[in-house]
Amino acid sequence: xxxPLDVPGSATEPAPEAVLAGADRKAIQGRxxxxxxxxxxxxxxxxxxxxxVIVVLIIVAVFAPLIVNLFGHPPLEFHREKIDQSTxxxxxxxxxxxxxxxxxxxxQWGRDIFSRVVYGARISLLIAFLATLLSTVIGTTLxxxxxxxxxxxxxxxxxxxxVFLAFPLLVFAIALAGVVPDQAFGLSGDTLRVALLVFIIGxxxxxxxxxxxxxxxLSLREREFVDAAKSLGARSPYIIFxxxxxxxxxxxxxxxxxxxxxxILFEAALSFLGVGVRxxxxxxxxxLAEAARYYTVPHFALFPxxxxxxxxLAFNLFGDGLRxxxxxxxx
Amino acid sequence: xxTYIIRRLIGAVIMLLIVSxxxxxxxxxxxxxxxxxxxxxxxxxxxxxxxxxxxxxxxxRLGFNDPLIVQYGRFVKGVVAGAEYDYGPGVExxxxxxxxxxxxxxxxxxxxLMNRLPVTFSLAIGAAVIWLLAGVGIGVLSALRRGSFxxxxxxxxxxxxxxxxxxxxxxxxLLVFAYGNPFSWAAQGGHYTTFLDSPVQWAYNLILPxxxxxxxxxxxxxxxxxxGMLETMNEDYIRTARAKGLGERKVxxxxxxxxxLTPIITVFGLxxxxxxxxxxxxxxxYSLPGLGKYAVDAITNQDLPKVMGVTLLAAVFVVIAxxxxxxxxxxxxxxxxxx
Numbered sequence: 001x002x003x004p005l006d007v008p009g010s011a012t013e014p015a016p017e018a019v020l021a022g023a024d025r026k027a028i029q030g031r032x033x034x035x036x037x038x039x040x041x042x043x044x045x046x047x048x049x050x051x052x053v054i055v056v057l058i059i060v061a062v063f064a065p066l067i068v069n070l071f072g073h074p075p076l077e078f079h080r081e082k083i084d085q086s087t088x089x090x091x092x093x094x095x096x097x098x099x100x101x102x103x104x105x106x107x108q109w110g111r112d113i114f115s116r117v118v119y120g121a122r123i124s125l126l127i128a129f130l131a132t133l134l135s136t137v138i139g140t141t142l143x144x145x146x147x148x149x150x151x152x153x154x155x156x157x158x159x160x161x162x163v164f165l166a167f168p169l170l171v172f173a174i175a176l177a178g179v180v181p182d183q184a185f186g187l188s189g190d191t192l193r194v195a196l197l198v199f200i201i202g203x204x205x206x207x208x209x210x211x212x213x214x215x216x217x218l219s220l221r222e223r224e225f226v227d228a229a230k231s232l233g234a235r236s237p238y239i240i241f242x243x244x245x246x247x248x249x250x251x252x253x254x255x256x257x258x259x260x261x262x263x264i265l266f267e268a269a270l271s272f273l274g275v276g277v278r279x280x281x282x283x284x285x286x287x288l289a290e291a292a293r294y295y296t297v298p299h300f301a302l303f304p305x306x307x308x309x310x311x312x313l314a315f316n317l318f319g320d321g322l323r324x325x326x327x328x329x330x331x
Numbered sequence: 332x333x334t335y336i337i338r339r340l341i342g343a344v345i346m347l348l349i350v351s352x353x354x355x356x357x358x359x360x361x362x363x364x365x366x367x368x369x370x371x372x373x374x375x376x377x378x379x380x381x382x383x384x385x386x387x388x389x390x391x392r393l394g395f396n397d398p399l400i401v402q403y404g405r406f407v408k409g410v411v412a413g414a415e416y417d418y419g420p421g422v423e424x425x426x427x428x429x430x431x432x433x434x435x436x437x438x439x440x441x442x443x444l445m446n447r448l449p450v451t452f453s454l455a456i457g458a459a460v461i462w463l464l465a466g467v468g469i470g471v472l473s474a475l476r477r478g479s480f481x482x483x484x485x486x487x488x489x490x491x492x493x494x495x496x497x498x499x500x501x502x503x504x505l506l507v508f509a510y511g512n513p514f515s516w517a518a519q520g521g522h523y524t525t526f527l528d529s530p531v532q533w534a535y536n537l538i539l540p541x542x543x544x545x546x547x548x549x550x551x552x553x554x555x556x557x558x559g560m561l562e563t564m565n566e567d568y569i570r571t572a573r574a575k576g577l578g579e580r581k582v583x584x585x586x587x588x589x590x591x592l593t594p595i596i597t598v599f600g601l602x603x604x605x606x607x608x609x610x611x612x613x614x615x616x617y618s619l620p621g622l623g624k625y626a627v628d629a630i631t632n633q634d635l636p637k638v639m640g641v642t643l644l645a646a647v648f649v650v651i652a653x654x655x656x657x658x659x660x661x662x663x664x665x666x667x668x669x670x
Contacts, residue, residue, distance in 0.1 A: 184366050
């Protein structure tokens, strides 16, 4: 993670003197910031490993029905014949792990753990992505407004961010997830729960992005190119969208990526506490909550737990790498 | 200094007001926006078995038909001056500070909260000691030996630490150290002995939750301390301190660490305040009868006033923690109180 960040492409390209002498004209081509960042990122093996895991996870989530069709059983299908009816634990050793049931079977009902973990990825990633999108939109909007206009507006928004960051989030979130009835806003079932969780998580995590964006906007506002645009008669909307936002893309991208793992953990926590997406729909947190009741079957906790761990770790590694690539001063 | 303290106190009061509004909004406004009728809301308080008649009467008496501002006023008054609920079956008294009245158990929530508080506090204080020592220590060592094997190993473990949900590590720790295998030595979940009854038993029951919780936070603090130390150790005043012949230990602790510590104090105040308000996940994972578990159990039973009590109390702790941090800041850093 602390790989030295030297100038990209040092070994394969000709020496600077040779370039200056015109030995290789192609090498003089300018590179955009994005290209430079991409070159740095490509050489960061840890970050790329994270990226590969993320891509695999997204594929798994999107093609969950197909994968379960090939390697498992429907996630809601009971296999009671696999369960010892007196103790409610799987009959076979190692929790019934076999070619037929790759991760074994659940105690009591005998549902396929592999399928449930695969389907759990859908809920987890869907909620985390949407919630991150929501908080990024809110955070960027309010952050830019606070940083650009300053004064009273800035004080108000900054205070609001402080208040949000100081709230006992989890307690508020379980309260909020608990008070909403089973049918609301014209939605019901899983759709309602997903929408609710996206809203709660997104609504409570926007200040993380908001703070960064506000800080960056504050310093960008004083730069020469903004003065130049102003003196050419540009209005605020033009300056915000054409001058400031393009310069904010990098920090927003970095912190949005780093917010995803936090949100995955948040969703898993709410599901673990029983206020997330309701059973029987499989969620990783929900599976862990059930596993807590069957400590004689350790594998039941192991697979959803590892799923959360690997997913969150992959996003953290990729996010860290992205930050190093886009903003080398941060190290 | 006095004006500074007064300003902070006013800030804390405003914060408490906002918190009360947010709590009110969650428990009374959101359900209405979500489409719950006054009768529906009242039936949550008088129990699901109540007839439609009773619910309607209760809605009337509990004032769910009143304008929102009146309801909010009554809510605040209840918290400050106590409340009486006349919802049909009889008048129920809830003395101040009334943070909620459970119509299921027919008990005010506040005494319950006070019973649960020591558990959560014990959990938080023990974990905090471990994570501060471990996190800051590892962070400092990592920064000083940047790029070494120790640094990379510690930072890898720290990254793994922040990526592990505590309800998973908690479960695993119980499986490995507490449940029936020859090597298990720790207490199983669900036990709590007060410190005054038996300090040894108290620590024995809490050691697993402490370590698990501390692991999570230590990871964050190690990353934070490392970043802070890397920054301060490059400052000019460190070079000055070395140049004037100070011992390396003194340079690191008195000059380097002191500069890196201020952001950590801020984060610590917030984290600790949040934890006392209910270490929801840890308490659930280990079945510890603290505030967080209380809230979760209440949500499962749809006993909303209990959750409201925990929410309010948790917010109060956060506000107090913030206030203490602000005041500490003024003591540590003279620029703050003069500004």
